Amino acid sequence: MRLSRYFLPVLKETPAEAQIASHRLMLRSGMIKQSSAGIYSWLPLGFRVLRRVEAIVHEEQIRAGHIPMLMPTLQSADLWRESGRYDAYGPEMLRVRDRHDRDMLYGPTNEEMITDIFRSHVNSYKDLPLTLYHIQWKFRDEIRPRFGVMRGREFYMKDGYNFDIDRDGALHAYNRHMVSYLRTYERMGLQAIPMRADSGPIGGEDTHEFLVLADTGESEVFYDAAITELRLGDRQVNFDDRSECAAIVEEWTAPYARTDETHDAEAFARIPEARRRKSRGIEVGQIFYFGTKYSEPMGATVTNDKGEKVPVHMGSHGIGVSRLVGALIEANHDENGIIWPEGVTPFHCGIVNLRQGDGETDAACEKLYKTLVQKGLEPLYDDRTERAGAKFATMDLIGLPWRLTVGPRGLAAGKVELTCRRTGQSEDLTPADAVAKVAEIYAPHHAAAHWEPMANRSFHTWL
Amino acid sequence: MRLSRYFLPVLKETPAEAQIASHRLMLRSGMIKQSSAGIYSWLPLGFRVLRRVEAIVHEEQIRAGHIPMLMPTLQSADLWRESGRYDAYGPEMLRVRDRHDRDMLYGPTNEEMITDIFRSHVNSYKDLPLTLYHIQWKFRDEIRPRFGVMRGREFYMKDGYNFDIDRDGALHAYNRHMVSYLRTYERMGLQAIPMRADSGPIGGEDTHEFLVLADTGESEVFYDAAITELRLGDRQVNFDDRSECAAIVEEWTAPYARTDETHDAEAFARIPEARRRKSRGIEVGQIFYFGTKYSEPMGATVTNDKGEKVPVHMGSHGIGVSRLVGALIEANHDENGIIWPEGVTPFHCGIVNLRQGDGETDAACEKLYKTLVQKGLEPLYDDRTERAGAKFATMDLIGLPWRLTVGPRGLAAGKVELTCRRTGQSEDLTPADAVAKVAEIYAPHHAAAHWEPMANRSFHTWL
Known part of the structure; x- marks a missing residue:
């Protein structure tokens, strides 16, 4: 995308109403615009991140064997x-x-609606297990919406529902979802810690929240630092394997990690002092096992292998897709702006032309741009007639992880500059080497958890 | 996808409430389920088609230089x-x-909301031209919703808005949209004829509707048969080229084509009788040029190159994404079910195992399935223990364009059967040849208008 043809309305001033970093930076970087209290338009840059987060959620749901569909808003x-x-x-x-x-x-x-769909169509244990999910806009009429998309009224959420013949089956679904969620967050470059939680209005006996550590989190959290060392990395998980999923859940739930709602001071005190942590956290997902709470009153039964009618065991599982965009920024920013993890960045890299209008520099930028596009990457090329400082400030604000800087001086030496947004480190490379390095960063075999497209690349179209 | 693990609740009976083919077939094939009057859940199969249609709309919008974003529902x-x-x-x-x-x-x-976003951020003619669009759920509280998703209350629509400095610029946007829409429909395997229309509540001086010919259409249409011969085919269009877009519009608007609202009996009578056609049509899109109708009252002005403040010239352009799924079925079905065009099919092909449980047949199906997946295709494998007739009936009903039939008799001769849903013609091929043929049908260089992914295959993720 050429910036001269894009719609990226960055703001110079910090909007007065924004109290937290993500809200401030999303407004300043032209990602969102408030339409009414707690209701936002996603401007082009924000929409790209939202879609990217959505795509990762879809991919990981499908990988775990869950089936996408779509229920209405009303x-x-x-x-x-x-x-x-x-x-x-x-x-x-x-x-x-x-x-x-x-x-x-x-x-x-959507517990009621999905239960209604299930009871209308499924009658036999042979059609189980089944997990259906959708990603759809939801509404909660918060009395005091604030913090931008973190606590908006109209929000985008993935919610999924499992149907199993018995408690054991439903508990496997619970474990499978926990593993799948851990993988989802890791691919976004986000550490979200599962913490035992209260079930609230959904109900049920078993529930975990996933919390991202951030000073601006709404919950007080207590945890054993050991949990922050855990990674799924490139483990290949068989989501049908009950003991494999259970072992991963055991690994992640053995260290103490609770919100203030379920905090147990005595258990916390037993953690070695050096590993005891108290912090704040942002909730970005929650999983529930609630048995027959909806299937019984709503008559969602199946015939079991003995020919008896039994209510199905259910659970539900939510990820706040729009909220995640805010949480990602809370966890990834500095005083100059956002720092996108590679997995969710709206563009793979930026190109800054230091002397727009100079024939040689323009040509070098054009070539760089086209070569990157040919490699399947999407650069954002700042081809405006602006001074270098303004271009750098915009790139830092919108937070693309990699920036290519092209100017006459570097070109005279056959070099362009590649800069990492997170570390600030730069290196001078030939244009060909710079392209190769950026392509390598986003290659499927690299940084598996951040950037791993499905084997089937046409998948997104066919979802 | 293995059917034994999928959720495809096909119905044997024709639902009483369904008056037209698409409504009946969408219910019977388990694509949708009514939730309230005019409000539907998209079950897994329906959701795949909806996403596929959405993806084509996005791709063609982006190809034309339009910028995706997302506005809220409320x-x-x-x-x-x-x-x-x-x-x-x-x-x-x-x-x-x-x-x-x-x-x-x-x-x-969303005319008002997009105009508000524009006036908040754009001040100069230098930031024009600009076309923003989104695909979002809309609501129209129809007094008597009917015909399934064709005339629902909650519906999914692409609506786009162009902002130009003057009338000429906006008319180019109008032409560009017409060309882009023609391309969009062609890729879906759909013939949608642009017809001069009334502007209705959107307002404006120039407007065309796009109509798909079908007996169940809500509009009476009159046209010169010559227009049905036109194709864009694999023409490469430069969407920035005003005269190129204008020439294509001229080509498509020269033959007479009007709805009853704007019908001109005298002009119609001048068409040679052999080419005079009267039919019914389903509206699947509409484009408008309405000048300063919204920009003037809402103060959406920019400074022009003389330093004067002028209201921008606007137009809007809509495609009914959910409605298109119904229109596609109205135009593509027979007495046995749906016949998906390759461009929008929910799965590339079906695999029917004639003797589930037979070791050799199962192994041959598995191998076929895995080879297709490795080639980037998504087959639907009917691995249920059902008799062949029931499996064929399901495949015919859900309408996958190609079916691979695998049975012991064919395998003994080293062959599987490849059947075209539309023609009913079959041929016996080795499994390798069958896979190669299906892959060829969906290859990017083949049938350009139906199936042409962007050069950048990761595009969908990055939208």
Whole structure:
């Protein structure tokens, strides 16, 4: 993309309403624009990151054997009356009346609707196990929306639902989701720690939240530092293997890690003092096992292998897709702007032309741009007639992980400069070497957790 | 995908409420499930087609130089009061009150919101031309929703908006969109004829609708048969070239083609009788040039090259993404089910195992499946223990364009059968030749308009 043809409305001033870094930086870098309280438009740069996060969530869900579909945003109140949640849900539920005076609502979650789909179509244990999920806009009418997309009213969420014949099957689904979520966050370059949590309005006996450590987090968290050393890395996981998934869950839940809601001071005190940590965390996902809480009242039963009708065991699993964009920035920024991990960056690299209008420099930039595109990469080329300082400031603000700087002096020596946004380190390389290095950084075999497309590259089209 | 692990709830009976083929077939093939009147869940198979249609729309928009972003579903009523449309819009607008008693609405379209974004950030003619678009869920509270996703209440639409310094620039945007839309439909294997139309509540002086010929269409259409012979084929279009785009528009608008709203009986009578056609059509898109209708009342002005403040010239352009799925079926089905064009099929081909449980047949199917996946294709493998007739009926119903049939008799001769859904013709091939043939059908260089991924295959992730 050439910046002269793009729509990137960066702001010089820090907007007064933004209290936290991600909100401030998303507004300043032209990623979002508030439309009403807690409701945002995703401007082109923000939309690219949102889609990238969405794509990783889809890929990892599909890898774990979960099936994508899509439920609507508006739901009939009748379904929620069946589960008893229509009246139980407070004023955060946005209630709507249509022209025929029917009670509707803007879905904050989809347990009722998916249970209704299941009971309409599935009758036999032979069709289990089954996990369906979707990524759709949700609404929670927060009384005081704040922190930008971190606590917005209209938000984009992945929510998935497993249906299993018994408790053991559903607990495997729980474990499989935990492993799949760990993998999802790792690919985004994010450390999200699973912590035992309260189940809240979803209900159920087993639940973990995933928290990203950040000073601006809404929860107080207590953990054993040992947990922050764990990585899935390039382990190949067989998601059908119950003991393999259970072993990974055991590895991640053995070290103490809890939010203030479930904190156990005595257990915490038993951690060696050097590893005891107290911090703040941002919730970016949650998984639940709630058994027959919805299947029983809603009649979602199947015939088991003895010919008996039994209610299915269910769980649900959510990842806040739009919220993750904010959490990623909270965990990855400095005083100059955002620092995108490679897995979620909106463009693979930037190209800064230090002397726009100079024939040789322009030609070198053009060639660099075209070579990168031919390699399947998407550079953002700052081809505006601006001074170098302004171009660098924009690149630092929007946070592309790699920047190629092209100027007459370097070109005279046959070199361009490649700079890492995170470390600030630069090296002078021939254009060919610079392209090769950037391509290598994003190659499938490199940095597996950050950047691992499915074997099937056409997958995204076919989702 | 293995069917034994998929969620494909096909129905044996034809649902009583479905009056037209697409509604009936989408319900029967397990693509959708109604959630409330005019509101549908997209079950896994339907979701794949919806995403495929969405991907083609995105690719062709980006090819034409338009910039993707995303606006929210809920809008503030205040913006619509500025344009005067809040009161003008009838009961089809779903009005919502939030917990603070603020008037909101579920957006049926986004002229006001995009104009607000534009005026907040763009001040100079130097930042023009600019075309922004998004694909988002919309709501129109139809009094009598019917025909499934063809006339639903919650629907998925691409809507784009161009901003130009003058009328000439905006007319080029209009032409560019027409060419881009023609290309979009052609890639889906759909013939959509541009017809001069009425502007309706969007307003404006210039507008064309795109209509797919089908008996179940809501509009009566009159056209010169010559227009149905036109194809873009593999023409390389430079979307920045005003005269090139204008020439294509001239080519497609010279033959008479109008809906009943703008029909001119005298002009129609001048067409040679053999080419005069009267039919019905389904509207799948519309483009508008409306000048300063929104920019003037809403103050969307830029400074021109003389330093004067002038209102920008705008147009808007819509494609009904969810509606297209229905229109595609109306135009592509027979008495046994859907016949997907290759460009939008949910799976590239089906594999039918005629003797599930037979070691040799199972192994041959497995190998075929894995080889296709390695080639980047997505087969749907019917590995259920069902009789052959039921498997064929399912494949015919869901309409995958190509079917591979594997049975002991064929294997004894070293052959599998490849069947074309549209023609019904079969040929016996070695498994290797069958895979090669299917791969060739979906190769980028083949059938350009149906199946032409961008040069950059990672594009979808990075959108």
